[in-house]
Amino acid sequence: MKYCKYHPTEAATWYCTHCDCQVCDTCTQESERGDDRYCCKCGATLESLGSAYTAEPFWERLSETFRYPLTVPVMTLIIILSAISGVLFFMPIVGAVAGLISAGILTKYSFQCLEETASGNMSPPGLSEAFSGGIIIIFKMIGLIILITAGGVGSYHYLGAGITGLLGAFVVLSIPAFLINFALTDRVLASFAPQNILRIVGAVGLPYGILIGLLLLMSSSVGLLSYMVFSGFEWASMILQSVISNFYMVVIFHLLGYVVFQYQEKLGFYARAQTGDAPVYRSEVERSRAKISVLVKEGDYEAVNRLYQKTLDRNGQDMSLNDEYFEFLMATGNKESLLEFADEYMSYKLHKGQQVQLKRIYNQVRSVITDFKPTGSEVRFTLAKDYASFGDYPAVVRLINGMHQECSDNQLLVDAYTLLREALEALGRDSMVRSCDQYLIRLKRNVSVGSI
Numbered sequence: 001m002k003y004c005k006y007h008p009t010e011a012a013t014w015y016c017t018h019c020d021c022q023v024c025d026t027c028t029q030e031s032e033r034g035d036d037r038y039c040c041k042c043g044a045t046l047e048s049l050g051s052a053y054t055a056e057p058f059w060e061r062l063s064e065t066f067r068y069p070l071t072v073p074v075m076t077l078i079i080i081l082s083a084i085s086g087v088l089f090f091m092p093i094v095g096a097v098a099g100l101i102s103a104g105i106l107t108k109y110s111f112q113c114l115e116e117t118a119s120g121n122m123s124p125p126g127l128s129e130a131f132s133g134g135i136i137i138i139f140k141m142i143g144l145i146i147l148i149t150a151g152g153v154g155s156y157h158y159l160g161a162g163i164t165g166l167l168g169a170f171v172v173l174s175i176p177a178f179l180i181n182f183a184l185t186d187r188v189l190a191s192f193a194p195q196n197i198l199r200i201v202g203a204v205g206l207p208y209g210i211l212i213g214l215l216l217l218m219s220s221s222v223g224l225l226s227y228m229v230f231s232g233f234e235w236a237s238m239i240l241q242s243v244i245s246n247f248y249m250v251v252i253f254h255l256l257g258y259v260v261f262q263y264q265e266k267l268g269f270y271a272r273a274q275t276g277d278a279p280v281y282r283s284e285v286e287r288s289r290a291k292i293s294v295l296v297k298e299g300d301y302e303a304v305n306r307l308y309q310k311t312l313d314r315n316g317q318d319m320s321l322n323d324e325y326f327e328f329l330m331a332t333g334n335k336e337s338l339l340e341f342a343d344e345y346m347s348y349k350l351h352k353g354q355q356v357q358l359k360r361i362y363n364q365v366r367s368v369i370t371d372f373k374p375t376g377s378e379v380r381f382t383l384a385k386d387y388a389s390f391g392d393y394p395a396v397v398r399l400i401n402g403m404h405q406e407c408s409d410n411q412l413l414v415d416a417y418t419l420l421r422e423a424l425e426a427l428g429r430d431s432m433v434r435s436c437d438q439y440l441i442r443l444k445r446n447v448s449v450g451s452i
């Protein structure tokens with residue numbers, strides 16, 4: 001099991017050959033509508049690890065496995081094939097031929113289910129291809145059974161009953177691995193070769209035992225179920241038994257396909273589950289956030305800074321992105337960028353009706369840049385009013401002093417300097433109060449001229 005480099009509890013889904021690291025879906029970059037994924041750190045195209053580490057184990061999704069054939073086309077196929085072979089079963093020759101054909105169709109379809117599931121498609125494939133080539137598979141299977149039986153007879157003759165019994169047990173235990181090999185390679189003898197059987201068993205490991213147990217349970221329940229329901233009424237019992245066994249056959253092949261899907265890495269390939277849901281596309285801000293999170297963990301603060309600026313250029317109205325950038329600048333103590341951003345940030349906050357936060361932001365910035373003074377007159381006046389209400393007059397003086405050099409809004413200047421005058425008075429700075437008065441008279445004259 002491999003985990004994301006940046007999320008130690010998330011299973012890895014992508015691999016960067018350049019950085020030699022595994023990451024999860026979140027820690028990647030994608031183009032707006034693209035399927036390719038890129039490394040957040042170096043920008044290289046990532047290699048998919050498929051669902052190698054995210055696939056749910058087969059023994060935990062048994063209810064989904066049993067629901068797999070429950071679609072109208074698959075159930076129709078199962079019932080029609082069962083009915084044909086059931087009805088014709090008691091007719092000589094015709095029954096045998098019908099049985100062979102329906103078994104061929106179902107076998108072909110079941111192998112298709114195995115292949116499709118192995119490649120990550122969790123819904124049953126279409127039926128169109130089920131009707132050709134099935135008989136060949138059946139004959140291959142019959143050939144193999146004859147070969148095994150002959151081997152068994154030979155072994156019994158030369159090696160005795162004990163060893164033959166043991167070999168027989170191995171053959172039975174090999175069936176799941178054989179079916180997987182055959183579905184993937186289409187070669188009968190090679191699929192039964194011990195090294196190829198062991199490759200599958202080795203990849204699955206101990207859960208192979210669970211698999212065998214499940215298969216035995218399913219095959220033994222077929223007879224039992226139909227016996228319980230329809231014992232005595234042979235014709236209907238035949239059809240029902242056939243429906244159940246055909247149903248289980250599709251389930252078993254889907255299960256085997258899923259085993260391949262789950263152990264894909266050990267079997268040497270990567271497949272991604274296709275659930276049929278529309279892909280979820282992330283917005284530019286979400287993608288940037290993911291990349292920022294990676295770059296922060298990599299300690300590349302310069303790149304983080306640039307990425308924040310670039311993203312904010314296009315998504316300046318995103319309040320939390322603004323907040324996050326400010327927190328980042330505070331945390332990294334980047335004076336230059338902080339000086340540039342703080343002004344914009346405070347005006348933005350004011351216009352978004354969050355003036356209560358201005359004082360906190362102002363103080364935070366001043367803890368890094370001691371002589372910081374916002375350039376926006378509105379921000380300064382709002383802050384000054386806040387300080388005045390707490391009786392912090394030196395702060396009022398500090399904020400409003402010199403505002404006339406930058407502000408062209410006369411009404412705002414009148415209000416601001418009236419407040420400054422109050423502060424100076426409270427501080428007992430009489431000479432400054434007088435010059436403030438004179439300035440206010442001039443200002444008010446301008447205001448009335450402006451309004452005529």
Ligand SMILES: [Zn+2]
Nearest residue numbers: 016019039042
């Ligand atoms: Zn990389």
Ligand SMILES: [Zn+2]
Nearest residue numbers: 004007024027
């Ligand atoms: Zn991650």
